[in-house]
Amino acid sequence: MAGSRGALVAFDHASKRYPGLDLGRTGAVEDLSLEVPAGRICVLVGPSGCGKTTSLKMVNRLIEPTSGRILVDGVDVATREVTELRRSIGYVIQQVGLFPHQTVRANVATVPTLLGWSADRIGGRVDELLRLVGLDPAVHADRYPAALSGGERQRVGVARALAADPPLMLMDEPFGAVDPIVRERLQNEFLRLQEVLAKTILFVTHDIDEAIKMGDLVAVLDIGGRLAQFGTPDEILANPASDFVARFVGADRGLKRLALARVGDLEPAPALTAHPGDDASAARDRTLADPFPYLLLLEADGRPIGWLSATQVPASGILEEAMATAMSPLLDVRTTLKDALSMLLAADVQAGLVVDEAGAFRGLVTAEMIAERLHPTTPARAAVD
């Protein structure tokens, strides 16, 4: 889909004060400055009352800042005509806010209609968007919101926000109102969609796990609307800037970091390998000479069959497939290190076989190698780079 690319968003000393009210409850924002590069997802995360929603709403001027500026592509939003500004920014909220008296088609067509698109263009766009978010126009387009499931409503909400192809999307707990299984699916679908769309997205959540999963960048806000830390998920997990951030990301931040990296990011260790039909005595000699006296038997195309210990390799004859007695967990290069570690801890042999997309053996990864990655002297590659 050809579309406008993301916009650069910058908060420039933006503050919102609510005089005379209890600071912690109001969603005030205190001197917020941060920049979100075009095409990236920036998650605003923090406890309730930290001003994350207020910050979001200052971008499309549902809330006006008390002081400071918000710039979209270098232009102060306060200088733009407010309805025109809002039509150029997608907006998705937890309660979705679909118009109950309009069909899915009319809901998705909202902004294009306001912009005065032709009926043909709108019709084509609505069908395209519904397919994009995984709904069938023939089934869903003429339904009213009351006839949709929670997940379907949320998809329609995303389609409606994308309708006029805005370079910037604001999403306020967009997946907060659906059950965890649907939420996970919507998150994954949205990340896949974003790979194609490359919008700039400001995303609000109170859930640190969602922030780490969805964000290229994460802004942690503290009560009173102060920015406690701004960085990539890995930076925030590896080096929390304060006790507040450390507490907020949780004691398991090490494990959370592992969820950000994949097996393919590690340099796998080599292993002794052989194929069925190879000469057994040569393989036996090689295995006995190795400090790690195990031989990995591979298919001709490189797919692992299983392990033989040095003593199991016959002194003569050829190697046969049936000789392999033990097997290790297979780790796809796309498996997260967190899942890989969990698989290794559950297995008899704490070395996993890294396989590529075709299933061919690449090397070994051990639990020690994964743990070593968290060591402060070997900073992990940031997930967004």
Place this chain on the structure above:
Amino acid sequence: MDTSWILAHLDELGLRTIQHLGLAFLAVGSGFVLSMGLSVLAVRVRPALAPIIALSGILYTIPSLALFAALVPVTGLSILTAEVPLVLYTLLIFVRNIVAGLDGVPGDVLEAADAMGYSRRTRLLSVELPLALPLIVAGLRLASVSTIGLVTISGILGDRFGGLGFFIFEGYRHAFPTEILAGAVPSAVLALSVDRLLVGAGARLTPWSVGSVAR
């Protein structure tokens, strides 16, 4: 029951029925337009709501006969005298229902409408009023039924008014029950029919609240 009298007056019954409907329609229509303005004002300027409700409440408590009597010196035996009280009585019903309807539009829907870039006017016309429709129709039913009943009383202003109420006054004056019934029964039937019609129209206008698939 004197059927021969009724048969002899069928033409007049028809004319009076049409007049009755005309007077009621004019009152309900004017009341609706006036109330819509007051309600939108009350929803936008909150402090205006309490005085508007209070005033229309006070007007509602004035007995209709007293109101006619009070207006005659000002407006004479004109259609204005007949209609003004009828219109005023609809205000309380309409304003309450329209305001409740507009207030009932969910906050997330309004927020979404604002964030999509609706102007205030477009939001009112394409989001708020359609969603307030079920309560507006409920108000329309109440106001119509009560106004169709009240039109009969305007017959006290003379035979140019009152619709079917004319027969009731005449029948009372001549102690002739058939004529009273000839006014009262069609008036009641009229009220019930209009009510049914509005129920049907309301359901047709709000397909989202009953069915799930648009036609």
